[in-house]
Amino acid sequence: MYREAFTLPCSIIRGGTSKGIYFLEGVLPPLGEIRDQILLSVFGSPDQRQIDGLGGANSLTSKVCIIGPSQREDADVDYTFGQVSVDKAIIDWKGNCGNLTSGVGVFAIAQNLLKVTEPETTVRIYNTNSDKIIHATYQVKDGAVLSDGNYSIPGVPGTGAKIKVEFFDPAGSITGKLLPTGNVKDKIDLGKKGVFTGSIVDAGNPVVYLIPQEIGLKGTELPTEVEGMPEKLALIEEIRSIATEMIGIVKDRNLATDKSPAYPKIGFVTHPQDYISPEGKLVHKDEVDIVGRLASMQKMHRAYMITGAVSTGAAAKIPGTVVHDVISERAKSSDTLIIGHPYGPMEVIIDMKNDVIIKEAVFRTARKIMDGNVYIPYSRIDNSTK
DSSP states (O other): OOOSEEEEEEEEEEETTEEEEEEEGGGSOOTTHHHHHHHHHHHTOSOTTOTTSSOOSSGGGOEEEEEEEOOSTTOSEEEEEEEEOSSSSOEEOSSOOHHHHHHHHHHHHHTTOSOOOSSEEEEEEEETTTTEEEEEEEEEETTEEOOOOSBOOTTSSSOBOOEEEEEESOBTSSSSSSSTTSOSOEEEEOGGGOEEEEEEEEESEEEEEEOGGGGTOOSOOOHHHHHTOHHHHHHHHHHHHHHHHHTTSOSSGGGHHHHOSSSSEEEEEESOOOEEOTTSOEEOGGGOSEEEEEEETTEEOSSOOHHHHHHHHHHHTSTTSHHHHHSOHHHHTSSEEEEEETTEEEEEEEEEETTEEEEEEEEEOEEEEEEEEEEEEGGGSOGGGO
């Protein structure tokens, strides 16, 4: 019988300040062109509105997570993350999303991929993108993850159950080095446009940290303000492209936007200052140790990436980096760093031994939004799948 479309079971889960579509590994083809074609159709990419798919027309809501049982002794599940481009037929599989990592256990427990204990279950996650182990600890009752609770995170309405997410040995997630260039600071020369100072730190994900004043910003701007300055976005992407070449992700900087649009991340940091959140709330300088803004997929991140926060936490412990230069005095002698992102403060806990970062932890909330089937037209997929 002729069929126009086939179906795949999936879940939509909000993890932290992101939202993603989660699949069991066994329902998808292996990593490759056909899998990408299917997933691009699922999200409705490429299209600025993603009107014909499940994507939300924003990099924070155009993300895929693929979960399966792990064969590793130190993990319960394997987790592969993909950043799905909104307006291009690209899925970037190189790095991880820390926010959506908090939803992995929600999905895994619902799919009966591990034994559950009450009142808490720690899910041991192997992230295939970064070759790293992550632990996420959930509140559990009657075999299910609790979503209701009194913990709130800036950038997400309401409250939820508190989830602890721990990133073990986070250094060198993509490049293999905490400092991919070997330097705490690098100079990026754009000729007549100027010379810009950057620190590139790879922990959780590689991030390029800039000094906002060098790119004509204060450092407290909200994402929408920066996106209203297209020349600034273009400058930031040009710097990121050079950094992508510098750390070996691409051989030619001119290919960075197309070949590696998601990694490295890039942003700017400044010393603690008062600022107003998108909700009109005053975030006081005494509440934070640093003010940070990050960009992803050539747009400003509306809040702050968790893997970006892990990188920022690591950078804060390295004297001479752009990050360490502007953190509060309190943070220099503490194992916590409180980042002032657009919506407010976020805490990162850094566990070090002999000047080596053993693990970093953050706290999130997550909840399942929907279980169901997504329909993929055969016409969107290569003929070999029919």
